Amino acid sequence: MPYTDTDDVSIYYEVEGDPAGPVIVLIAGGGAQLLTWRDPFRAMLVDEGFRVVRFDNRDVGFSQRFGGETDLDGGYSLGDMGDDVLRVLDHLGVEQAHLVGHSMGGMMAQMVALDHPERVLSLGLLSTIPGQDPRYILHGERPELLLAPVRYTREESVAAMAELAAPVPGARYQPDTAWEVWATGEAYDRGYAPEGFSRQWAALLRAPERLERLRDVTVPTLVLHGREDDVLHWSSAVDIAQAMPAAELHILPGMGHLIPAELWPTLAAGIVRVARSAESQG
Numbered sequence: 001m002p003y004t005d006t007d008d009v010s011i012y013y014e015v016e017g018d019p020a021g022p023v024i025v026l027i028a029g030g031g032a033q034l035l036t037w038r039d040p041f042r043a044m045l046v047d048e049g050f051r052v053v054r055f056d057n058r059d060v061g062f063s064q065r066f067g068g069e070t071d072l073d074g075g076y077s078l079g080d081m082g083d084d085v086l087r088v089l090d091h092l093g094v095e096q097a098h099l100v101g102h103s104m105g106g107m108m109a110q111m112v113a114l115d116h117p118e119r120v121l122s123l124g125l126l127s128t129i130p131g132q133d134p135r136y137i138l139h140g141e142r143p144e145l146l147l148a149p150v151r152y153t154r155e156e157s158v159a160a161m162a163e164l165a166a167p168v169p170g171a172r173y174q175p176d177t178a179w180e181v182w183a184t185g186e187a188y189d190r191g192y193a194p195e196g197f198s199r200q201w202a203a204l205l206r207a208p209e210r211l212e213r214l215r216d217v218t219v220p221t222l223v224l225h226g227r228e229d230d231v232l233h234w235s236s237a238v239d240i241a242q243a244m245p246a247a248e249l250h251i252l253p254g255m256g257h258l259i260p261a262e263l264w265p266t267l268a269a270g271i272v273r274v275a276r277s278a279e280s281q282g
Contacts, residue, residue, distance in 0.1 A: 002091070006091055009087060011088055014054055018051055022275065023097040034054040038261075044268035045268055050275070069151070074199035076199075077203055082111030085099065098121050102127055103232065105128070107204070110214065124221070130239060131211050137232070149195055154192075162181050164180075165177045172253070223244070224250045227252060230257065234251050
């Protein structure tokens with residue numbers, strides 16, 4: 001299995017698509033493994049000729065842990081997590097890439113663009129925020145993440161997801177219950193460590209404000225957010241798009257924090273569009 005070996009941080013990643021194609025890195029959100037980037041969506045990007053890279057963020061999946069079951073702060077920053085993207089690129093020998101991040105992954109992509117602009121060709125910032133303005137935060141303070149998490153068996157985790165991902169009467173987009181249940185079991189088998197999200201959360205709590213700095217990021221950027229997002233408010237996407245000189249904004253009605261399969265063609269087309277724009281400028 002491919003792991004980075006550029007220093008003492010070990011990040012697991014997977015690659016598919018044309019080895020000679022331009023690279024798109026997909027960055028998952030908080031607590032999520034690379035499983036979150038599903039096969040049919042990635043195939044849309046591969047079919048466009050891209051080399052698609054995804055990885056397990058530190059503290060989840062197969063990647064390195066930064067503490068044990070009772071350690072709730074790994075001592076790292078959001079910038080350190082952004083540097084994990086570069087660790088993957090360096091291990092692949094890739095100088096520049098298109099970065100697409102969801103939620104926390106979008107924050108990581110911002111950090112790479114701000115601290116290492118020479119490595120970024122374009123950005124996809126999905127359901128994410130540029131700082132900790134209270135207007136953006138709908139999920140509350142999440143005090144449970146400041147305590148050692150309750151640990152569940154695989155069976156309990158799968159049963160809880162079956163209930164959480166049940167159909168929602170009247171919702172425009174319905175969850176894919178069967179896939180969510182499968183993915184919960186698969187993620188458990190790949191590396192169950194609920195305290196890992198607490199350590200990622202600690203990094204997010206001390207993340208720097210980025211909105212003003214984003215005004216200097218000139219690469220083509222897709223900014224996409226759901227109008228029904230109950231985790232992070234869509235006004236954050238408006239602020240990001242207004243700040244970034246080459247951003248295009250999409251606020252999608254009926255979409256929550258996650259991006260449903262029905263909207264994958266819209267998302268893939270946007271990612272490809274900004275990537276092609278960057279390539280035409282290069």
